[in-house]
Amino acid sequence: MNVYDSGKMADLLAPLGFAEALDYSDSDMVVLNTCHIREKAAEKIYSELGRIRQEKERMKKSGREMIIAVAGCVAQAEGHEIFARAPFVDIVVGPQSYHRLPDLVKKAANGKRVNGLIDLEFPEISKFDSLPEPKGGNVSEFLSIQEGCDQFCTFCVVPYTRGAEYSRSVPEIHREGLKLVENGAMEITLLGQNVNAYHGAGPDGEVWNLAKLIKHLAKIPGLKRIRYTTSHPLDMDDELIAAHGAEEKLMPFLHLPVQSGSDKILKAMNRKHDADYYRKVIEKLRRTRPDIAFSSDFIVGFPGESDADFLATLNLVKEVGYAQCYSFKYSPRPGTPAADMDSQIPDEIKSERLQVLQELIAEQQRKFNESCLAQEMEILFDRKGKYAGQIMGKSAYMQSVHVNSAEDYAGRLALVKITMARGSSLAGKMIETGEENRYNHIRKIV
Numbered sequence: 470m471n472v473y474d475s476g477k478m479a480d481l482l483a484p485l486g487f488a489e490a491l492d493y494s495d496s497d498m499v500v501l502n503t504c505h506i507r508e509k510a511a512e513k514i515y516s517e518l519g520r521i522r523q524e525k526e527r528m529k530k531s532g533r534e535m536i537i538a539v540a541g542c543v544a545q546a547e548g549h550e551i552f553a554r555a556p557f558v559d560i561v562v563g564p565q566s567y568h569r570l571p572d573l574v575k576k577a578a579n580g581k582r583v584n585g586l587i588d589l590e591f592p593e594i595s596k597f598d599s600l601p602e603p604k605g606g607n608v609s610e611f612l613s614i615q616e617g618c619d620q621f622c623t624f625c626v627v628p629y630t631r632g633a634e635y636s637r638s639v640p641e642i643h644r645e646g647l648k649l650v651e652n653g654a655m656e657i658t659l660l661g662q663n664v665n666a667y668h669g670a671g672p673d674g675e676v677w678n679l680a681k682l683i684k685h686l687a688k689i690p691g692l693k694r695i696r697y698t699t700s701h702p703l704d705m706d707d708e709l710i711a712a713h714g715a716e717e718k719l720m721p722f723l724h725l726p727v728q729s730g731s732d733k734i735l736k737a738m739n740r741k742h743d744a745d746y747y748r749k750v751i752e753k754l755r756r757t758r759p760d761i762a763f764s765s766d767f768i769v770g771f772p773g774e775s776d777a778d779f780l781a782t783l784n785l786v787k788e789v790g791y792a793q794c795y796s797f798k799y800s801p802r803p804g805t806p807a808a809d810m811d812s813q814i815p816d817e818i819k820s821e822r823l824q825v826l827q828e829l830i831a832e833q834q835r836k837f838n839e840s841c842l843a844q845e846m847e848i849l850f851d852r853k854g855k856y857a858g859q860i861m862g863k864s865a866y867m868q869s870v871h872v873n874s875a876e877d878y879a880g881r882l883a884l885v886k887i888t889m890a891r892g893s894s895l896a897g898k899m900i901e902t903g904e905e906n907r908y909n910h911i912r913k914i915v
Contacts, residue, residue, distance in 0.1 A: 470660050471541060473611040474564060475502045478540065480601045481571050493521055495528065498536040498574065503543035505626050507800040511543050518555045525557060536560065536577050540567050542630040545589055546804070552587075563589040564631055565616075568599035597637055603645055605652030608851040608880045609694075609863070612649065614642050614669065614682070615661030620701060622728075623739045623806040624768065624799065627662050636661075636669035639677050639685060646686050653880060656694035656849055656863075657686070664697045665704040680708040687718045693882060694849065694865075698724045699766075702742050705750045714757035721758055722792065722866045725750070726766035730785030731778035734771050737810070744785055751789055762792035762837065762866050769826055770799045770819030772810035779822050786829055792837040792866055793893075794830045798823050831892060838868065838890040845900060846870070848885045850878040869894040 478500055479489050493499045499521050504510045518537070525535040538560035539551050545563035552558060559577045562570055566588045573586045603610075617632040618625070646657055661667060664679065671677040677685075683695055695718045702725060713719055725747075729735050732743045754761055767782060786794075798819040801808035841864075850862035854871045860878050861871050862885075871894065872878075872885055878899075889896035 470611075470613065470616075470662070471502050471504060473613050473660055474541065474567060475500075476604075476611075477600050478502065478567055478570055480604060481568065482574065483601075485571055485574060494524055496524075496535065497533075498538065500538045500540055500570075503539060503541035505542035505546045505630055505802065507797060508802070509800065511547075514539065514543055515554060518558065522555070522557050534578075536574060538562060538570065538573070540564070540570070542626065545630040546626060548587065548589055559586060561587040561589070565596055566590050568596040595635065595637070597641065603648050603652070605649040605654055608653060608849060609656040609658070610649045610654040611660050612642065612645055612657050613637070613660045615664050615667045618663045619666070620663060620703075620741065621739060623737065623810075624771065624802065626802045626805060629804060631662055634663060634666055634668075636667050638670040639682060640672050642669065642682065643685065643689075646689055646692070650689050650691045655692065655880070655882065656696070657692060659683075659686075659695070659697040661697075662699065663701050663704065665700040665706075665709055678706070678708060679704075680706075680712040683712055683716060683719055687716050693718065695719050696722070700725050702727065702740075702747050702750050705754075707753075710750075710753050710757050713754060713761060720865045721761040722764070723754065723761060724764045724766075727785065728766060728768050729771065729774075729778070730782035731774070732781075734774055734778050737773055738768075738771065738807070744781065748785075748788065763789060764791055764793045764795070764867075765789075767794060767796040767826060768799050769796065769822040770814040770816075772799070772807055772814065773812040774799075774814055774822075779826075783826065783829060786826070786833070790837075791830060791833050792868075793834045796823060796826050796830060835890075835892050837866075838892070838895060841866075841868070841887045841895060842890050844887050845884055846887055846895075846897070847882055848872070848897075849882050850880070852879065853877075864895065871896050872899055874899055 487498060490496045501514055501517060503514050521537060525537060528535050536559045537557065539558055540562045541564050544561045548561060551561050560573045562573060569588050573588060576586055615636045617634045618627045619634045621628050649657060667679040667682060668676050686695060727747045728738055728740060730744050735743055751763065769779065846864050848862040848864055848870045850860050852861045854861045858873050858875060859871050860874050861869060864870055870885060884900045885897040886900055887895050887897040
């Protein structure tokens with residue numbers, strides 16, 4: 470979501486004469502788009518601001534001004550505290566009001582900064598109504614369809630920083646999808662804090678769910694792949710599960726966070742489901758789409774987590790068998806119920822448990838990658854590799870795949886035979902089928 474928002478902010482600032490720079494040295498403006506999910510991410514902001522301040526002061530000595538803006542969820546959560554800790558910051562703008570960034574920049578440039586310019590409002594009119602058309606240009610693009618969350622998990626700041634669930638209308642999303650494909654996208658990832666809770670207004674006057682939206686977007690000519698993230702198990706309804714079997718453009722890879730395998734901890738997290746409910750959702754998806762693979766999120770060391778609770782998480786991981794996962798130590802976030810819970814877990818125990826979990830997850834990822842050896846997989850190539858003559862792409866399962874090729878396949882789908890599997894990536898050889906059949910396997914947007 471932050472990648473998507475950052476791109477939109479760049480588009481908003483372009484009419485003011487700003488173009489993206491490779492780094493902040495000698496830049497007229499720096500925007501830090503921030504995440505507040507974990508304490509470490511939030512604290513990194515202030516370290517980075519300290520480094521940017523040095524460049525701002527250097528430029529000022531030569532007669533140039535640098536505007537510094539802090540955007541995103543840290544901005545929303547901490548507001549004026551940012552000015553207190555970093556008084557050289559010019560602008561603080563929340564994730565629901567960044568469409569007003571150009572006006573704030575104009576005020577800052579005109580010297581109207583008085584104790585900092587700040588906009589943390591949740592406007593009645595959707596920010597999406599004020600955003601410019603997407604420029605696109607990448608073979609794989611993000612498309613935000615939903616924001617906010619109504620679940621109120623006790624560890625999570627999203628309902629407070631992003632607000633209540635809001636879904637964009639189907640025609641609005643479809644127009645943006647068409648534009649992205651027109652500009653070269655072959656893969657679109659639909660985004661939302663709770664994306665499968667999507668409930669947008671359809672062109673028929675009815676409320677559409679995510680399954681219906683996916684079927685609609687799949688009709689866009691030239692669009693080859695559809696993904697969505699991030700999901701909540703409670704919103705994996707039967708229609709969406711069925712879409713995984715019926716719609717071939719919907720990739721057989723789903724990120725479905727569970728956070729814990731312990732019912733006691735899930736209840737304390739206010740997840741509103743138990744571990745068996747999650748298992749049943751996984752089983753339904755596998756029956757519908759046998760080749761589907763999963764990733765998930767796990768939090769270790771949540772308040773009150775016992776050794777038995779942690780063992781339940783390990784057992785769930787073993788039962789499901791993930792292709793990859795994200796796992797973190799519990800990080801208390803100010804203002805969330807879990808931050809004030811008793812039985813906070815010592816950091817050394819969190820670290821020990823995280824290491825055990827990550828070793829198990831890494832082993833599962835390695836085995837999944839090894840299961841791809843000798844398979845012929847369709848790869849979407851989107852960038853050059855680290856070495857000369859190397860190109861990189863993504864499999865249907867989000868694995869990075871590199872191939873040595875004299876030809877530039879960027880922006881193409883190509884069939885690759887997997888010859889090497891590593892812990893986090895694959896390597897392969899392009900399948901040569903003869904010139905007359907070549908484009909049965911390699912397709913390019915014209």
